[in-house]
Amino acid sequence: MGPHPAVAAIRLAVRRTLADLAAEAGSTFTAPVREPRERTGGVPLAAAALPAAVGTTLIGNAHRHPSGLPRTPAAPGSPLVLVAVSGGADSMALAIAAAFEAPKIGLRVGAVTVDHGLQPGSAERADQVAGRLRELGLDPVEAVAVRVGRDGGPEAAARDARYAALDEAAERHGALAVLLGHTRDDQAETVLLGLARGSGSRSLAGMPAQKGRYRRPLLELDRAATRQACSAQAIPVWDDPHNCDPAYTRSRVRHEVLPVLEKHLGGGVVEALARTARLFRDDADALDQWAALAERDIRTGEGTLDAVKLAELPPAVRRRVLRRAALRAGCPAGDLFARHLETIDLLVTGWRGQGPLHLPGGVEATRRCGTLVFRRQGD
Numbered sequence: 001m002g003p004h005p006a007v008a009a010i011r012l013a014v015r016r017t018l019a020d021l022a023a024e025a026g027s028t029f030t031a032p033v034r035e036p037r038e039r040t041g042g043v044p045l046a047a048a049a050l051p052a053a054v055g056t057t058l059i060g061n062a063h064r065h066p067s068g069l070p071r072t073p074a075a076p077g078s079p080l081v082l083v084a085v086s087g088g089a090d091s092m093a094l095a096i097a098a099a100f101e102a103p104k105i106g107l108r109v110g111a112v113t114v115d116h117g118l119q120p121g122s123a124e125r126a127d128q129v130a131g132r133l134r135e136l137g138l139d140p141v142e143a144v145a146v147r148v149g150r151d152g153g154p155e156a157a158a159r160d161a162r163y164a165a166l167d168e169a170a171e172r173h174g175a176l177a178v179l180l181g182h183t184r185d186d187q188a189e190t191v192l193l194g195l196a197r198g199s200g201s202r203s204l205a206g207m208p209a210q211k212g213r214y215r216r217p218l219l220e221l222d223r224a225a226t227r228q229a230c231s232a233q234a235i236p237v238w239d240d241p242h243n244c245d246p247a248y249t250r251s252r253v254r255h256e257v258l259p260v261l262e263k264h265l266g267g268g269v270v271e272a273l274a275r276t277a278r279l280f281r282d283d284a285d286a287l288d289q290w291a292a293l294a295e296r297d298i299r300t301g302e303g304t305l306d307a308v309k310l311a312e313l314p315p316a317v318r319r320r321v322l323r324r325a326a327l328r329a330g331c332p333a334g335d336l337f338a339r340h341l342e343t344i345d346l347l348v349t350g351w352r353g354q355g356p357l358h359l360p361g362g363v364e365a366t367r368r369c370g371t372l373v374f375r376r377q378g379d
Helices: 005-025 089-105 122-135 154-173 184-197 223-232 249-265 269-298 307-311 315-329 338-349
Strands: 080-084 108-115 141-145 177-179 357-359 363-368 371-376
Touching: 005 089, 005 177, 005 223, 080 089, 080 154, 089 108, 089 223, 108 122, 108 154, 122 141, 141 154, 154 177, 184 223, 184 249, 184 269, 249 269, 269 307, 269 315, 307 315, 307 338, 307 371, 315 338, 315 363, 315 371, 338 357, 338 363, 338 371
Parallel strands: 080 108, 080 177, 108 141
Antiparallel strands: 357 363, 363 371
16 A cells, blocks of 8 residues: 555655756756565555654664655755744645655755744744754754744734745755745635735735745645644644634634635635635736836836826736836835725826825835836935
């Protein structure tokens, strides 16, 4: 018999992501240790059928994977991929699969666990998670403490601190990419939050599978699969109490809003929301490309935007051009909302001599002599 279906599905998703990364890096194939096989009627006995023995040191630098098979890491100096690991089922399942799959294609895999310092004993838990990952054969493994600020609320501040730590670790180790354990359930929650905030189609597009150095291999799999995978491989996980705390918006969406939708609309809401995200992402990507091309014709020699040409664009494209201009002037992306863009748009479509608009980040938008000017106040 083969591995548990959840284990197999996660490995396949991770394998595809790692293969893409290896191709991008031009990584050469490193042959793995030959996997022992037994045959019963010509059917190979898969790895997961063997007894687990986490952390047992074997000959040379090989380590026994939870599958029961010895895995030899890629050679030193091979391209490195890092996994962001909280200790929860999603990220642990991702790390286990990456440790299993990466050596097959000549990639090293390490991990970073971030201690936000928001709960008693968080430093000890981060060290425990790091130790568990080392036993699984990941290297390098770091537990990084961060200081969470207050800008944008507790969830946004923690996220900003976490990504800053992951970026720094990736730069320091020269990692090809950082793998994140977001699942289809996380995607559905993100779409609902974007809908509630009225943030536009880009927000409804949810989280991308790939953005910069970050990859999300598990976006097509549900959260239950990661728990099943960890259970099948006897990997202990830690459930963050913040994930059940109703003080946090995402927690309320997860434990209150989505169950109500499932109850009254029938099953499949999570899958439908994730599918909606994919459709919106395709539309948003196309409109972004259109806006980038349109901006070339609209921008004047002085760097301002021609208001007459702006008015001729479809609203969806025009507002994207305005957003690009505001971001370029210094507006923080996380603080620039649809309501800001609607107000700026009135400088184009509803011009009545309005004064300057004050935008997040100390940016000012003004209509002057038939053009829109974006500048940081004081410049």
